[in-house]
Amino acid sequence: MREVLRAAVMVCRKDLRMEWRTKATISYVVPFVLIVVVLFAFALDTDPVLLRRATAGVYWITVLFAATLIAQRSAAIEGRDGVMDSLRLSGLDPAGQFLGKAAAIFAQLLLIQIPLGIGVAVLYGVSLERPGIGVLSALLATLAVAASGAIYGPLAAGFVGSEAVLPLLYLPVLTPVMMAATRSAESALGFGVGAGWHWTAMLGMLGATFLVLGTLTAASLLEHR
Amino acid sequence: MTEKATAERAALQGPLSTGSRATRVLGLASIASLALLVFYTFKATKPDVELGETVRILYIHVPTISTAYLLLLTNAVASVVFLVKKNRFADHLAGASAEVGLLLLGLTLVTGMLWGRPTWGTYWVWDPRLTTTLIMFLMYLGYVTLRGLPGEFVTRGTRAAIVGIVSVFMLYPVRQSVNWWSSLHQGSTALGRPLKAEISGNQELALYIGFLAFLILAVWLVVHRFRLAWLEESARETSLTAEIAERRAAEAPGSTTVRADVSAAARVSQGAGSPQEDTQ
Numbered sequence: 001m002r003e004v005l006r007a008a009v010m011v012c013r014k015d016l017r018m019e020w021r022t023k024a025t026i027s028y029v030v031p032f033v034l035i036v037v038v039l040f041a042f043a044l045d046t047d048p049v050l051l052r053r054a055t056a057g058v059y060w061i062t063v064l065f066a067a068t069l070i071a072q073r074s075a076a077i078e079g080r081d082g083v084m085d086s087l088r089l090s091g092l093d094p095a096g097q098f099l100g101k102a103a104a105i106f107a108q109l110l111l112i113q114i115p116l117g118i119g120v121a122v123l124y125g126v127s128l129e130r131p132g133i134g135v136l137s138a139l140l141a142t143l144a145v146a147a148s149g150a151i152y153g154p155l156a157a158g159f160v161g162s163e164a165v166l167p168l169l170y171l172p173v174l175t176p177v178m179m180a181a182t183r184s185a186e187s188a189l190g191f192g193v194g195a196g197w198h199w200t201a202m203l204g205m206l207g208a209t210f211l212v213l214g215t216l217t218a219a220s221l222l223e224h225r
Numbered sequence: 226m227t228e229k230a231t232a233e234r235a236a237l238q239g240p241l242s243t244g245s246r247a248t249r250v251l252g253l254a255s256i257a258s259l260a261l262l263v264f265y266t267f268k269a270t271k272p273d274v275e276l277g278e279t280v281r282i283l284y285i286h287v288p289t290i291s292t293a294y295l296l297l298l299t300n301a302v303a304s305v306v307f308l309v310k311k312n313r314f315a316d317h318l319a320g321a322s323a324e325v326g327l328l329l330l331g332l333t334l335v336t337g338m339l340w341g342r343p344t345w346g347t348y349w350v351w352d353p354r355l356t357t358t359l360i361m362f363l364m365y366l367g368y369v370t371l372r373g374l375p376g377e378f379v380t381r382g383t384r385a386a387i388v389g390i391v392s393v394f395m396l397y398p399v400r401q402s403v404n405w406w407s408s409l410h411q412g413s414t415a416l417g418r419p420l421k422a423e424i425s426g427n428q429e430l431a432l433y434i435g436f437l438a439f440l441i442l443a444v445w446l447v448v449h450r451f452r453l454a455w456l457e458e459s460a461r462e463t464s465l466t467a468e469i470a471e472r473r474a475a476e477a478p479g480s481t482t483v484r485a486d487v488s489a490a491a492r493v494s495q496g497a498g499s500p501q502e503d504t505q
Binding site: 148151152155156158159160165168169172173175176209210213217220221223224 | 308363364366367370379380383386390391392395398
């Protein structure tokens with residue numbers, strides 16, 4: 001367990017350090033999510049009532065699009081300069097490597113949700129009625145998206161046209177996460193029916209499932225990437 | 226081991242054609258059971274008291290989804306076996322069962338839409354059961370696409386196996402969707418508790434004939450797809466062996482032994498049978 005955690009921390013720090021140095025998340029993922037929010041507003045005819053009602057869905061679909069970019073980049077950086085071979089030879093625990101990748105994606109997704117949250121609050125005119133469920137469901141949904149991204153990013157990497165393969169594999173898997181996250185967010189914004197806690201519980205279950213599956217299959221994936 | 230021996234071994238270890246005596250028997254059984262299903266669907270059963278003529282679609286719709294579930298579970302089990310043993314048999318079984326499962330999922334969606342039009346007044350509603358089934362269809366579409374990408378056998382098989390294992394977890398939300406959310410779709414009919422209360426007599430029999438017919442059809446298709454995948458893999462390997470032998474022959478033009486190996490390997494790769502058979 002200690003080895004797993006050590007590997008997770010090392011890989012997470014490596015990925016975040018690379019992101020910090022290249023500023024890729026800040027320089028193109030953050031503008032991307034803001035553009036998506038603005039485009040959705042135009043697509044919905046900038047009707048304030050409709051925009052408020054659609055906020056939860058728009059927010060999470062934007063996070064999923066951003067997650068596709070981040071997961072793709074997270075896998076692609078290891079395809080260069082023999083990084084993959086170095087990781088294989090490093091002796092670091094594969095499960096730890098998976099958890100480290102998931103943690104780095106999680107941190108980046110949380111980072112992009114700060115400007116995204118401010119963007120939808122200002123442009124769509126919504127406010128958080130139930131902060132508790134809003135924050136908890138966002139954390140759990142982000143965990144599920146990050147863990148599945150750490151599984152699917154490497155799966156689609158290395159193929160010709162992998163940019164198209166990843167969304168094809170990854171987005172259908174994220175659909176249950178998006179459904180549950182949207183319902184929870186609607187509840188947090190005061191639109192949903194009921195408390196939304198069962199949707200939040202479902203998000204926790206999905207996150208745990210992806211973490212367990214990723215940990216169990218990490219060794220096979222690392223060996224045959 | 227010489228290239229010739231390797232080529233022979235690869236070609237002769239598995240099936241030599243997509244058909245066999247067993248598949249022909251399965252094919253005939255499949256045709257007979259489907260004919261029986263058609264008879265029961267259109268002749269031996271009467272229109273339902275509530276659903277009218279549209280009940281006939283359900284004799285196909287329910288068996289196709291049940292068989293699809295079974296095939297997707299087979300895919301997941303074969304995927305786990307592949308990850309543990311890196312076994313070619315498991316890889317091809319996983320691929321074949323997913324492809325046939327995807328086909329049956331598609332058929333389920335189409336028959337469901339055909340049933341929905343007269344019953345609900347529309348081909349599609351965003352109902353939990355329909356939506357989760359569509360998501361599952363898209364997940365396995367991705368799986369089949371991933372399998373079709375070029376790549377080394379073990380790498381491609383490992384990636385596909387992981388996707389297969391993750392995707393099978395969608396079965397539970399699909400199955401439970403009618404219980405978790407308010408749904409237009411009815412609950413379990415044949416395999417659920419209210420079996421006797423909701424369906425009986427020739428209707429019940431038609432449904433079970435449907436299960437049998439689609440199960441036999443699915444096994445028949447999976448066996449053929451499995452054998453085809455195996456032959457494709459063997460042909461790729463023997464072609465590669467022949468290429469290597471040819472290149473070596475070009476480097477040593479005086480060697481008659483190598484030339485013989487080249488022609489033998491080439492014959493095997495073209496499906497002409499083993500070199501020994503040719504010389505006899």
